[in-house]
Amino acid sequence: LVGVGQGCIGExxxxxxxxxxxxxxxxxxxxxxxQNLDTTGITSFPLDVTKDESILALREKITxxxxxxxDILVNNA
Numbered sequence: 001l002v003g004v005g006q007g008c009i010g011e012x013x014x015x016x017x018x019x020x021x022x023x024x025x026x027x028x029x030x031x032x033x034x035q036n037l038d039t040t041g042i043t044s045f046p047l048d049v050t051k052d053e054s055i056l057a058l059r060e061k062i063t064x065x066x067x068x069x070x071d072i073l074v075n076n077a
């Protein structure tokens with residue numbers, strides 16, 4: 001789930017998915033805190049979609065975490 005800053009619709013979606021035992025990975029801007037997600041056990045990574053190096057770094061992390069398989073992408077950025 002891309003774009004899960006504190007207080008936004010992405011945060012609400014991630015909490016709902018987590019409450020339904022759906023495994024998800026969320027992203028937040030590097031300048032934003034992810035503490036709102038850490039307390040729920042949601043895996044999150046920093047992402048700035050305007051920077052290629054940020055996108056490539058996330059791609060590497062997601063590939064390691066999931067083996068390269070993603071069922072659904074919600075781009076809320």
